[in-house]
Amino acid sequence: MARSPLILAASATTALPGTAFTSARALTENAGGRFDAALARTDDGRQVVVRMPATDDSAHDLAAESRALHALTAGVRALLPFAVPEVLGESGSGAQRVLITEHIHGYRIDPAHLPKGPGYAPAIGGALAAVHALPVSIVRTDGLPVRSPEQIRDDVKRLLDRADATGRVSDDLMLRWRRALEVDDLWRFESAVVLGGATSASIVLADDDDAIPHVVGILDWAGLSVGDPAIDLRWLASAPLAADDVHDGYASAGDRSPDPLLRERARLYAELEFARWLVHGHDAGEADVVADAVALLDALADGVRGDHIVPDTRSDIDDAMALVESVPPVAAPGVVDTSMQTDAYDPEALSLYLSAERDRAAAAEALADALDERKNPDAETGAIHVDQLPEPDSVDPDATAPVDLDGWTAPATQGPALSGDTDGTSLWARPQTAESSHEPSTPEPAIRDHGDASLPIFRDGDHARDGDVDDEEDAARASRAALKRWGVSGDSA
Template sequence: MARSPLILAASATTALPGTVFTSARVLTENAGGRFDSAVARTDDDREVVVRMPAGDEGAHDLAAESRALHALTAGVRALLPFAVPEVLGESGSGAQRVLVVDRIDGYRIDPGQLPKGPGYAPAIGGALAAVHALPASIVRTDGLPVRTAEQVRDDVRRLLDRADATGRVSDDLMLRWRRALDVDDLWRFESAVILGGATSSSIVLADDADGIPHVVGVLDWAGLSVGDPAVDLRWLASAPAAADDVHEGYAAAGDRSPDPLLRERARLYAELEFARWLVHGHDAGQVDVVDDAVALLDALADGVRGDHIVPDTRSDIDDAMALVESVPPVSTPGRVDTSMQTDAYDPEALSLYLAVERDRAAAAEALAVAMDDRANPDAATGAIHVDQLPEPDGVDRDATAPVDLDGWGDDAPRAAAADAAGTPDQRDATTGTADTSEGASSHADPARDTVVDDEEDALRASRAALRRWGVSGDPA
């Protein structure tokens, strides 16, 4: 039977000796019934949160919560852009443990009710990125769990073996999970500090003066450890509408190396929660839990049939990323879109990008073939080869020195420029009198000189190319 708020307030006096509580009310925390919780008000008008475990599982989690909050020293908390509950007092142990922390004022949103778009979802993603950016030393120093990528993979393998041993998981699901387990790229990630079981309801939000939500606190630190960051994003399977925005906020706020398969691992962990629930019920001998887990697994199998956690087309994604990295930077005004450098790429936009790149490559290849195959011009492409051009008079094809083609002497660019500009009389008739005095030339427009230089350079380059073609010899 759950303890009443008054009993919890009375128990809190053992954790905070000398404190007088004037009122208490029930606190709903969506903790799955693991704790009995209440908000109590002291005689100095402070509000505190009092928790006691509801069973053995809750006792373990409450002890882990206390240990994690003690590990978050003042220096560590200064690295975070939000508040973390501070332990004010505690007493007892096991099922009689009492933990009192300060209350962070704000509101929380359940995953299923998290809306898409700017605001809530990006703010929550940014808060999780801030946790993952904490130095791993704070976890190692306090002896909290630390798991490498390979150890995380081994944990998943053991869970699959235990779930398979129950004989209650469909072959399709087991094949799906083991196939993901065998993809080496899926398990190449950088371990980070994680909450170990966060959801959107672990994030406390508040609105600023303009009504824009921001994160003011993060709760549920019992799973504090070093492990896979995707664990803290598995809950997004319950918030599909907001998943993209959470990932975008996470990528924008993070300073870690991009993790291209973060979403895929988060999805795998979400599905494995059903397998974990099955193993729990099987080991505990609880038939109702097993039946519930089997029903969930069957529904999952129907929903993902024919799908893979790591798509077979991932090689196309790799190719696109390589193409993006090979493109030289171009200075353009406005904000630069770096979404392709993150794991938050848009698959539809990516497929369009791949189609454009393939068309461009095909066109370049066709042009190259047309230029190289001079013996057999490609009539389909309409390419004009050098062999088809009229050969200038007096050109020795066996000569080894450059040959000056007719009309392309050193004076050709200047002659062409003079012809384009016309005679002084012609310029007078069209644009007014042309001043050719020294005084006028000293005030010439630098931009016009630059244009003329560019034209001469272009003509000179064209002349050199034609010279090379003219003495290239017979086709191989």
């Protein structure tokens, strides 16, 4: 039998010695009948809330509430943009515990009646984000529960096993839940300080002078712990119209890393409440609770048939877009310094490269001078050097002709082009003349590369004569091989 407000006020005198109560009335807190509560007024004009547990089970919840409120010190409360009930007095234990807290003035909205749009829903989402932003050390210091994502996943698995053991859950639902349990991405989240079961009815609102609602306080701190932030959003399954706006307010007010699967886990937790209710009724032997849970589960199975908590069509692009939308805009950058600022720039390596380029150019110039000296008149006298003339008896008419490098006569004053070759400047270009526009009368053999540029290369019909190779022809062949090698090197640079 529920305690009357007068009995609660009388019990409160033991928790607040010397305090007289002038009035008391029943207070409904949407607590599901777990507590007997009254709103009482003291002789000094204060309004306080007096609560006592209605059952032995709720006694544990009231003790947890007291412990959590004591953990929220003045410094912690200063981090929140709303009020938290302060413990004014406490006495007794178990089912006789009396807890007195200050009263926060305002109104609350049941989830089923929470409207969509700006106002209520975004304000509630922002208040929950403020709780989740609290330092986790608050909970650790006071020895309150701390659960990692791995532990939370294991808790869900054990619940599924217990629900499945009752034999009252449909195969479709079990497959849906176990499938979500196996999605690794679903369980990659950052643990945070959570209320552990708050709803919109736990949040006290008030309207400002412009009739705009804002959060003035949060009740129900019994589940204070470190866990999954999605647990505080599971109630949105009962507020489908306002769910998007609550999530938007939560995302815009939070400063935590974006959680792309927050909604999916919140949906899973909401569905698992039915399984938890079933397990409770089964373990307690309460047939009416089991029947109620089975009816809820059957209705759920019909509503989600063919659906998955984490859609198969979800892709990495979807995750990326969700994260981009959650990141606040960044101000336009100022002037950007585009100068070279990297340790990869090595002046010594650059000097070696330039030195190699100069050596290559010098070698090319030396080769051009050698060709000029061998094949052209003396630059000053115009005479032919005597030591370059062949013996009279060994003169080969073809040997005295200009050296043909693949059908093209190398100019005496031009060395090999190392880079930026064009048809007009490259040593390897073949000018289109009347003679070169036709195929030669004798076939051009392919050049055979033996891996040594000094080896002689013969055309068809050529014969090597021991000790009787013309110096001019020998120089031309060596020059041709050297130019060939430089040309390949230039193409690969």
